[in-house]
Each structure stands twice: as C-alpha cells, then as structure tokens.
Amino acid sequence: MFRLLLALPLVACTAAVPELPAFMEAEIQTDAQGRCFGRDITPAVIETVREQIREPGDGPARYRTVARQQILYERREVLFETLCPPEFTPAFVETLQRALVTRGFHPGPVTGRLDRVTLDAVQAFQRGSGGPDSPVLSLASAQRLGIRALSQDQLDIMNRR
Numbered sequence: 670m671f672r673l674l675l676a677l678p679l680v681a682c683t684a685a686v687p688e689l690p691a692f693m694e695a696e697i698q699t700d701a702q703g704r705c706f707g708r709d710i711t712p713a714v715i716e717t718v719r720e721q722i723r724e725p726g727d728g729p730a731r732y733r734t735v736a737r738q739q740i741l742y743e744r745r746e747v748l749f750e751t752l753c754p755p756e757f758t759p760a761f762v763e764t765l766q767r768a769l770v771t772r773g774f775h776p777g778p779v780t781g782r783l784d785r786v787t788l789d790a791v792q793a794f795q796r797g798s799g800g801p802d803s804p805v806l807s808l809a810s811a812q813r814l815g816i817r818a819l820s821q822d823q824l825d826i827m828n829r830r
Contacts, residue, residue, distance in 0.1 A: 696805050697751060705753040707805035713744040749801050750808040752817070757783060761816070765806065768814040769794060 698706050717738050724731040759781035766787055769775035774797075775790040788804035796802050800810045811817035 696803070697754060698748075699753065703753070705751050706748045707751040707801065707803055707807060709747045709749065709801040709803040709805075711742070711745050711747055711802070713740055714742040715739070716741050747801060749803075751805055752808060752811060762787065764816050765791070765811075765814070768816050772814075 696708050698708065700706065715738050717736055719734055719736045721732045722735050724733060762783055763779050763781040766775050766777075766779045766781070769787070769790045770777055770779065772794065774794045775787065780787075791806050791810070792802065792804040794800075794814070795807060795810050798810065798813060800807050800813075808817060
C-alpha cells in the first residue's frame with residue numbers, strides 16, 4: 670500500500686504528451702537538423718479568357734464568343750517551417766487560442782486543446798496574413814501572433830531600422 674501512495678504523485682507529475690490531430694502529425698516532417706516543416710499544396714490558378722471572333726463572310730459583321738482556359742500558376746507543393754510537435758503543449762495551445770481570439774479569428778473558448786475550431790482559426794489567420802493555407806501553424810505565423818520569439822537575425826534586421 671505504501672508503494673502505491675508514492676507512485677500516485679509521480680504519475681501526476683509526468684508531462685503529458687501533446688495530442689495532435691492525426692492529419693497534422695502526418696503533415697509535419699523533421700529534417701536532419703531537427704527543424705520541422707509543414708506541407709501545403711497550392712492549387713492551380715486557371716483563368717477563363719473570352720474573345721470575340723469575327724465570322725467570315727460578306728455583309729454585316731457577325732461575331733461569336735470563344736472561351737478558353739489558361740493556367741496562370743501550376744499546382745505545387747510548398748514546405749514551410751513550423752513548430753515541432755512537442756512544442757504544442759496545452760499551455761502553448763492556450764496562448765495560441767488567446768492570440769487568435771484577440772485578433773477575431775477564434776470564437777472561443779480557450780481550452781488548451783488543438784480542436785477543429787482552433788485549427789480552422791489558424792488556417793483562417795494564415796490565409797489572411799499571406800501564410801500557408803493550412804491548419805498547421807507556421808513558424809512565421811506564430812511570430813506574427815507574438816507567441817514565438819524572433820530569431821537573432823530577425824531582431825538584428827528590426828534594430829537596423
């Protein structure tokens with residue numbers, strides 16, 4: 670019985686492994702230096718062009734409309750630096766949710782869990798700020814939200830101004 674009482678407090682003190690949605694774990698890759706990258710697929714951008722072409726023949730001019738599509742940008746895969754999964758602790762996720770609430774992207778409540786509402790808010794924030802169109806939080810977006818420190822190079826650039 671004495672052993673059981675000693676073991677219970679130790680179990681309560683162990684750090685909880687953050688639970689990431691399965692698709693998010695699959696979208697985060699780690700390189701040889703230990704940095705993590707998210708993956709996003711940008712869709713192709715297609716434009717429809719309409720032209721008026723004159724019909725051959727004598728008499729009054731007659732035109733017909735011809736529509737064709739052309740690809741402006743091909744579909745492509747984009748890798749972006751992100752936080753590594755161990756950093757998505759409940760405390761970090763709470764901070765992320767508060768930052769998104771403050772900017773009007775997260776309807777609340779602040780739970781500390783990476784739920785669908787939070788992932789949708791991250792994606793909306795990143796889409797609106799020129800980041801990746803992904804629910805995986807990019808490092809740049811975390812820095813824009815003020816929840817991740819800037820690198821020394823970024824601080825040096827800011828201090829030169």
